[in-house]
Amino acid sequence: MPERVDCLIHLRTEAVSVIIDGSAGRLPGIAYWGADLGELTPADVTAVIAAGSRRGPLVDQGVPTGPALLPEQWTTWTGRPGLSGSRNGRDWSPRFTTTGVSVTGEVSEQGAVIIGGAASVEFRAADPVAGLDLVITVELTAGGLLRSRAEVINSGAEPYQLDDLVLAYPVPERGRELLDFAGRWSKERTPQRRELTVGTHLREGRRGRTGADAATVLHVGTPGFGFADGELWGVHVAWSGNHTHYAERLANGEQVVGGGELLLPGEVRLAAGESYTSPWLYGSYGVGLDQVARRFHRYLRSRDQHPGRDRPVTLNVWEAVYFDHDTDRLLDLAERAAALGVERYVLDDGWFGARRNDHAGLGDWTVSKDVWPDGLHPLVNRVRELGMEFGLWFEPEMINLDSDVARAHPEWVMATGDRLPVEHRHQQVINLGIPECYAYLRDAIGALLDEYPIGYIKWDHNRDLIDSGTAPEGRPGVHTQTAAVYRLIDELKAAHPGLEIESCSSGGARVDLGILERTDRVWVSDCIDPLDRQQMNRWTTQLIPPELMGSHVASGRSHTTGRWHDLSFRAGTAVFGHFGIEWDLAEATEAELAELGGWIEFFKAERGLLLGGDLVRIDYPDESVHAHGVVAPDRRSAIFAVAAVGRSEVELVGRIPLRGLDPGLRYRVEPVMIDSGAVGRSREPWFTEPLAPLPGSALISGGLRVSDLRPEHVVLVRVEAVEAS
Secondary structure (H helix, E strand, O other), rough: OOOEEEEEEEEEEOEEEEEEEEEOOOOOOOEEEEEEOOOOOOOHHHHHHHHHHOOHHHHHHOOOOOOOOOOOOHOOOOOOOOOOEEEEOEEEOOOOOEEEEEEEEEHHHHHOOOEEEEEEEEEEEEEEOEEEEEEEEEEEOOOOEEEEEEEEEOOOOOEEEEEEEEEEOOOOOOHHHHHEEEEEEEEEEEEEEEEOOOOEEEEEOOOOOHHHHHHEEEEOOOOOOOOOEEEEEEEEEOOOOEEEEEEOOOOOOOEEEEEEEEEEOOOOOOOOOEEOOOEEEEEEEEEOHHHHHHHHHHHHHHHOOOOOOOOOOOEEOOOHHHOOOOOHHHHHHHHHHHHHOOEEEEEEOOOEEEOOOEOOOOOOOOEEOOOOOOOOOHHHHHHOOOOOOOEEEOOEEOOOEOHHHHHHHHHHHHHHHOOOOOEEEEEEEEOOOOOOHHHHHHHHHHHHHHHHEEEEEEEEEOOOOOOOOOOOEEEHHHHHHHHHHHHHHHHHHHOOOEEEEEEOOOOOOOOOOOOHHHHOOOOOOOOOHHHHHHHHHHHHHHOOHHEEEEEEEOOEEEOOOOEEHHHHHHHHHHHHOOOEEEEEEHHHHHHHHHHHHHHHHHHHHHHHHHHEEEEEEOOOOOOOOEEEEEEEEOHHHHHEEEOOOOOOOOOOEEOOOOOOOOOEEEEEEEEEEEEOOOOOOOOOOOOOOOOEEEEEHHHHHEEEEEOOOOOOOEEEEEEEEEOOO
C-alpha cells in the first residue's frame, strides 16, 4: 500500500475490532479495541472515533482526544508517559510528528480510511528538536491478538539515556476489576484480584528473569468475570528480563493497560544513530478468560516453529537419582522407561566437572571423568538403542565460584564492580554480555551437541539477577544478558536443526512469550504435587497452550510438599500437558507400573486432542472442585476432568456444565478407565459404563452430575459425537 502520513485504520478478525487513529500527524492511538464492530464504512469509522472523543478547549487547540500507544506528556496526559529519558536533563518531553505510515496484510484503502483484517501497521515519527526518531509497529494477528512494539532512535549528536519505554492500550470505563498472578518457588501462577481504582496498579519484575511471582497476564475486566463470562482486556510483555505491567485509571475516568521492559539506571544509553527496540506488548480481548487464553494459544500454534501435537512422553531422572550418577542405575531406569513406552530420556544435573552437589562445577561444561570415565556414550547409546531420544540438563547462565572457569576468569562473574552479589544456591551469574564469555559457552555447549546425539536440552536458570553488572565498572547488565541468552539459544538451534529446548528457571520462573519464541516448552514448577499442579497448570494455560507445559507424574510422596497421592490423581492431572515422569521407577510396584503404562498408552492415543484442542475451564461455585477439559476444534470429541482439590460442604459435587460442545450434536459420555477401574474411584464407583447418548445442549446447560468424589482425586470422562439414529 502506498506510503501516507494521516490515516484511520479499522482492522477486524476473529470477533475483534481495532480502530487506530493516526490522523493529524500525531502518534497513533487505539481509538477502539474490543468486540467486532462489523463492516464499517469510512464514515462509520470516523463517527466511532468522534463518539469516543473527549470534548473541551484542549481539542480546539489540537491536543489528541486520548492517549497514544506511546503516551506523550505534551498532550496533557497525566498518567505514566510512554517514553522517559533525557540528554543530561534536556529533551525529556518530546513531541513526535508522524512522518510516514505503511500497512501490510489483508487491507484495502478507502480514501483516508484503511479497512482490513489481519495486518501490520508501521508508524514512523520524529521530533527534530529533541533529536529522536520513533517507529511504532501495531499488528492484529489472524487469531485476533493485538501486539505492538516501539523503536526509538537517537538522531541527535549527543548521547540519549533511555530510562523507560512502555506502550499502552485503552480500556473502557466498565473494566473495573483486575486479575493478575503472584506466586513463589514451587507455587507459581497464584491468581489475585482487586478493584481498579484511581491511580496505578503497577507490577514490576526486578529479578532479571520473568519470576515465579510475575504478573504473566494482567487483565482488566467487567466485575465478576469468569472463564466463560465478562469482557476482558489482558496484556503480556514478551520479555524474559526485568519488565513492567501496569493498569492505570485517571481522575477523568480514562483507563489504560500496558507494559514494557524495566530498564535499570544507565542500562540503555544511545549514542548518535543507535536505537532501542522494546519487547512486544501483546493484548488479548475476549468474553471470558478462556477466550482471552485461546487467542494466545492460537497465535502460538500458528507459528512455523511451534512443536507438533505428538509431544514425546518424557522421563527426567532428577527426582530419581539427584546427583548420584551411577551408570548401572541410570541404565536400569532407561530399560524400565522404555518398557513403559517412554520416548525421551533426560539426564539432569550432576554429569559435568566437579558437580557432585550444588556447591561446585557450574560453568565447567565438560563431562566428568570421575563419574563418566567413558563419557556419556554408554548411557546415550543404550537410550537410543531402546528407541528413546536423549536429553541433557544445562544451566548455561550460572557459575559456581568453585569451578575452573571462575578461577580462570573471575571477571566473568556478574557484579556491581566492588563486591559480589549475595550468593544464592551457592552460585552467581556468568556474564554473557562479555564477548569472550559468550563464545566460551556457545562453543562448550556446541561441542557436546556435536559429540553426542542430543535431541533435547533442559535449560535451567536457578537464581535471580541481583546486583548483576559488568566488571570492573559494575554497569547494570540485565538487558544485555537477556538479549545474549536469546542470541545464544538462536545460534545453538540454528547449528543443530531439530534440537528442542525447555525453559526451566527454578521451575516456572521464566514463562513468557519472549523465551517461547525460541524454546519448545516450559517447566511449570519444581513442585509436581498434583494438588498444587491443579492450580498451577490451570493458570499457566492462561498464556500458553498445554503442549508447551511440562507436566509430569512424580513419586507417590511429593518431594516438595511431602503429601501422598494416588497414581490416578498424579497421572490424571499430568495428562493435560506435555506428559512425562519424574519418579524412580525401580521403587514402583508392579501394579503401579502397570497402571502407569496404561496412562502412557492413554496419553499417546489421545495426545492429538489433549494437546491440540480448545481449552475449557469451568466456573463452579464450590471452590473445592476444579473442572476443565479440551474440546476438538470440530467439537466432535472432548475430554473433561473433574478434580476435588478440597473437601466440599455437601456430599454431592453437583452438575458440571460441559462447555464447548456443539449443542446440535448428540454425544456419548464414558469414563476414562485405566487398568483396574475408574479413575479417581471413590467409596462407591461413580459410573463405569457409558451413558445413553445426550444432546450437546443438555450437556452444556444441564451438565453432568458428579457424585461423592473424594478429596484429591480426579475423574476423567471422554465425550464423543454419535451419528443420529
